[in-house]
Amino acid sequence: MERAPPAILxxxxxVNFGIAQNTTSKADEFHVGVILNLGSLxxxxxxxxxxxxxxxFYAIHPNYSTKLVLHIRDSMASDILAASAxxxxxxxxxxQAIIGPQKSSEAVxxxxxxxxxxxxxxxxxxxxxxxTSGNMPYFVRATTNDSAQVNSIASLIxxxxxxxxxxxxxxxxxxxxxxxxxxxxxxxxxxIYVFHIVVSSLCQRQVKTLCKNCIS
Numbered sequence: 742m743e744r745a746p747p748a749i750l751x752x753x754x755x756v757n758f759g760i761a762q763n764t765t766s767k768a769d770e771f772h773v774g775v776i777l778n779l780g781s782l783x784x785x786x787x788x789x790x791x792x793x794x795x796x797x798f799y800a801i802h803p804n805y806s807t808k809l810v811l812h813i814r815d816s817m818a819s820d821i822l823a824a825s826a827x828x829x830x831x832x833x834x835x836x837q838a839i840i841g842p843q844k845s846s847e848a849v850x851x852x853x854x855x856x857x858x859x860x861x862x863x864x865x866x867x868x869x870x871x872x873t874s875g876n877m878p879y880f881v882r883a884t885t886n887d888s889a890q891v892n893s894i895a896s897l898i899x900x901x902x903x904x905x906x907x908x909x910x911x912x913x914x915x916x917x918x919x920x921x922x923x924x925x926x927x928x929x930x931x932x933i934y935v936f937h938i939v940v941s942s943l944c945q946r947q948v949k950t951l952c953k954n955c956i957s
Contacts (some may be wrong), residue, residue: 769807774830776823776841779815816842823847845869852880
């Protein structure tokens, strides 16, 4: 079985140390929004993991009177739907934290909402280096960012002495391509030609043709 995402463990830690436990019969509720792409494998696994982690936590701590209440929303891989869900959760349910979203492009806007409302956004899949800015104090990344991969990729390029590189990515991960290019130049003094291929705007046949031309 998958382990609980770091996000839910971090959130439970906040509740444990940030909210005083009381002894009344009625539980205090801590509302948390969860924004995932429920049509994706990652979204499905995350939803199950978060729910199981919550059950396990209260099974171990049955006397806790403060209860996490999850409000799960499906972004359907849409930046607009993710933003709409975040606004709804903040306005209608007064959530005190948001887990997700999955994509960096979704997290950019939602983290800005979090800064304004002072509600932490905890994402375990948003990897864009742009989200590490000091201007987003309420954004918590529970994973490594794309820049962690850049040095390894650039080292591989240097080891083989490649002078031309083709970066294949979709149009939501442009930051990765730009980061690789600039890091290669700055840290490895490499003069390389980077060809960008945006998969979402090209059909498979065009991508294969471009790759064949680069090899030949």
